[in-house]
Ligand SMILES: Nc1ncnc2c1ncn2[C@@H]1O[C@H](COP(=O)(O)OP(=O)(O)O)[C@@H](O)[C@H]1O
């Protein structure tokens with residue numbers, strides 16, 4: 001079974017306006033609410049690709065209830081821990097440019113943290129645990145390490161899609177998959193990445209450190225996959241971007257969906273990039289139909305001689 005874990009879910013409130021001027025009254029032309037947070041997005045895309053999974057994490061208040069209701073409506077299994085306070089509301093402003101304001105999230109007590117660890121202790125050999133997104137301010141960034149340690153004791157494969165220190169600490173545990181974007185990859189090594197050459201250099205370092213698969217996502221420029229001695233470079237399909245929120249999460253889901261269906265590495269990567277782009281070209285997350293439509297448009301080349 002695949003378990004996703006979102007410590008800090010969100011209701012993503014997407015607001016479109018012709019132009020947005022700070023300090024003035026702006027009128028929206030369109031608004032929408034989506035259940036969000038990185039693990040929850042992974043769960044929603046997996047389900048659309050017919051892969052059963054369970055969404056774990058903390059939810060609270062009317063925003064948390066909205067997430068629980070929406071996932072139920074989509075027939076996604078959940079095992080959330082209800083906490084006092086409100087799940088955050090993340091604002092995604094779409095004017096001439098995309099601007100995001102992500103909330104901080106509620107306070108999580110030690111008792112609730114322990115309740116989540118108890119759920120991780122129930123996982124079994126062969127399960128996959130996806131740890132995705134930021135941590136609420138009251139949760140120390142070593143909490144992911146605690147969860148990874150419990151998962152690894154049980155031979156559960158761990159996927160990590162977060163940033164900052166939490167991501168840095170995860171590397172020592174040789175996760176199954178990391179999906180940093182270019183900025184996050186640079187942060188991991190305390191640098192800014194400006195070239196393809198640097199992406200290759202730092203991607204290889206992650207593999208040399210024991211990470212099993214690394215996908216560095218490059219938004220409209222596609223992605224690069226690293227695994228053992230293999231480096232695959234994908235060009236993303238071209239299209240009109242409607243809402244790129246969740247594109248990275250869709251990549252993780254696409255890769256896992258193909259992996260559990262025993263696809264080859266290249267096919268799993270193709271599926272991953274198609275899912276990311278299908279989400280970027282959709283208002284909500286991708287549909288299976290759109291992912292399949294884009295598969296043939298993902299151009300993958302192999303970088304020879306990984307030395
Ligand atoms: N403008 C775009 N055109 C085509 N595909 C895109 C675009 N933006 C994102 N994608 C797809 O989504 C994937 C993840 O996007 P990215 O923005 O790098 O992730 P994140 O949201 O994690 O930063 C990309 O690798 C690509 O496949």
Ligand SMILES: O=P(O)(O)OC[C@H]1O[C@](O)(COP(=O)(O)O)[C@@H](O)[C@@H]1O
Pocket residue numbers: 008010012035036037038039041090102132133134135244245246247248249250
């Ligand atoms: O946990 P964080 O880092 O604040 O990110 C949460 C946000 O990320 C998202 O999961 C989208 O992530 P991506 O665009 O990176 O795929 C939104 O649904 C949510 O608002």
